[in-house]
Amino acid sequence: MKSLKEMADNFSARVLTRDVRIMEVCGTHTTEFFRTGVKDIFPERLYLVDGPGCPVCVTQNEYLDRAIEIGKVHGVVIATFGDMIKVPSSYSSLGREKAEGMRVEVVYSPVDAVDIAAENPGIQVMFLSVGFETTAPAEAIAVQNAKERGVANFSILCGNKVTVPAVRALLDAKEVNIDGFILPGHVSAIIGVNAWRFIADEYGKPCVVVGFENHDLVKGTQMLLDLIESGEPAILNEYTRVVRDQGNLKAQEIMRDVFRVVDTEWRGIGTIPGSGLVLKDEFAEFDALKKFPVTPPPPREHPGCRCGDLLRGLIIPTDCPLFGKACTPERAVGPCMVSTEGPCSAYYKYGRK
Ligand code: SF4
Ligand code: SF4
Numbered sequence: 001m002k003s004l005k006e007m008a009d010n011f012s013a014r015v016l017t018r019d020v021r022i023m024e025v026c027g028t029h030t031t032e033f034f035r036t037g038v039k040d041i042f043p044e045r046l047y048l049v050d051g052p053g054c055p056v057c058v059t060q061n062e063y064l065d066r067a068i069e070i071g072k073v074h075g076v077v078i079a080t081f082g083d084m085i086k087v088p089s090s091y092s093s094l095g096r097e098k099a100e101g102m103r104v105e106v107v108y109s110p111v112d113a114v115d116i117a118a119e120n121p122g123i124q125v126m127f128l129s130v131g132f133e134t135t136a137p138a139e140a141i142a143v144q145n146a147k148e149r150g151v152a153n154f155s156i157l158c159g160n161k162v163t164v165p166a167v168r169a170l171l172d173a174k175e176v177n178i179d180g181f182i183l184p185g186h187v188s189a190i191i192g193v194n195a196w197r198f199i200a201d202e203y204g205k206p207c208v209v210v211g212f213e214n215h216d217l218v219k220g221t222q223m224l225l226d227l228i229e230s231g232e233p234a235i236l237n238e239y240t241r242v243v244r245d246q247g248n249l250k251a252q253e254i255m256r257d258v259f260r261v262v263d264t265e266w267r268g269i270g271t272i273p274g275s276g277l278v279l280k281d282e283f284a285e286f287d288a289l290k291k292f293p294v295t296p297p298p299p300r301e302h303p304g305c306r307c308g309d310l311l312r313g314l315i316i317p318t319d320c321p322l323f324g325k326a327c328t329p330e331r332a333v334g335p336c337m338v339s340t341e342g343p344c345s346a347y348y349k350y351g352r353k
Helices: 004-012 025-035 060-076 095-097 110-119 136-149 164-175 186-193 193-203 215-232 249-259 281-284 307-311 341-352
Strands: 021-023 048-049 079-080 104-106 125-129 152-157 179-184 205-211 236-237 259-266 272-279
Touching: 004 249, 021 025, 021 136, 021 215, 025 048, 025 186, 025 193, 025 272, 048 136, 048 236, 060 095, 060 125, 060 152, 079 110, 095 104, 095 152, 095 186, 104 125, 104 152, 110 125, 110 152, 110 193, 125 136, 136 152, 136 249, 136 281, 152 179, 152 281, 179 186, 179 193, 186 205, 186 249, 193 205, 193 341, 205 215, 215 236, 272 281, 307 341
Parallel strands: 021 048, 021 179, 079 104, 079 125, 125 152, 179 205, 205 236
Antiparallel strands: 259 272
8 A cells, every 4th residue: 555655746746738617515524634634735726616515614694594583582592513603694603692691502402402401491492403414414413302301492503414415516607617526525424425426427527535534535536636637537435544435324314304395595505496404293392493483683794794705716815805804703894704614714723826
C-alpha cells in the first residue's frame, strides 16, 4: 500500500489537461478538504465547488422564525444542537432570544431532549429536528422513545431533509457545470451507494463515495479524476469500510416508520419534490407544527448574502462581497458562515483560497 506522502505527491503532481470542477455534496467534506490541507495540494486546474451539504445552511429562515415564535407565544423550551444558536433568523437568532430570556437548551442527542421533558413534566420541550439522513434515524428514535415512555410534553419541529432529490434538482437545473461528485460518507452509510447510481446512469456524471480522513480525501479525489478522465460515468465507493451498497437497512426502516416524505423548500434552491420528512399521523402528538400553531412574521433574507448561490455551486465563498468584511463567524450574516459544516466558515477558518 502506498504511504500517504506518496499518495499526496502523486496527487499534486497530476497534470490535468483542462479545468475540472468537482462538487462535494457534504459540508463535512468541505471543511475536511481545508482542515487536512488536501485542498492545498490539489493539482492545478482542479476546482472544488460547494454543494447543498450542510443541513443548517439549507434551512430556510422561515423555520427558525417559526421556532422563535413558538418559543414566545407558547413558552416552550427549545432544545437544539449547538450549531443553530448563532444562525441568524429573519429578525433575530436563538442566541439573541436566549440572552433576552427565552429558554434554549443545547443538547447532544435528540433523546437528551426527551429526557429533559420527562424530568420536567410542567414544561413543553420542542427539539429542532434539522438534518439529513445522518441524523433523521436518531430523531425518529427520540420520537419512538417519547411515545414508549409516554412523554407527552415533548415535540419536534420537523425540518429534516433528504439529500438525493437535492442533487437531482441541481443536475436538472443545469446552472453549474460539474464534472463529477464527491458523495457524502455519512449520508451514504445510511442510504447506501445504490441510492446515488442515478447520477452516473441518468446524468452521465461520475461520482465517488468518500470518507473523511486525509487518505480518503486524496484517494477518493484521485478515483474521481480517473473516472472523469476516462470519460466513464460510473460510481465508485472509496469508503468501503463504512458504506455498503444497500446502506443501513435498520436505520432506513426506523426513518420510514416515523417519517413520511413531503415536498420542502431549501435555501437558495426552492421547493424540491420529495425532499422533506415530517412525522406520520400516528406521531401527530409529537408534531410541534400541529401542537403549537403560530403565525411568524413574513420571512426576509439578509441583504447581500449569497448563501443561496453558494449552495447551488454558482459561486465560492470569497465571491461574496460580504465575506470576511461584514460577515465573519463572530458576526455572521448568513448560515454558511455560522455552521461548522458551512462553506463560508471553512474558507474563513482555514484559508481564503
Ligand atoms: S450530516 Fe453528515 S453527510 Fe451531511 S453534511 Fe453533515 S457530516 Fe456531511
Ligand atoms: S460570506 Fe456571509 S453573507 Fe456571504 S454567502 Fe457566506 S454567509 Fe452569506
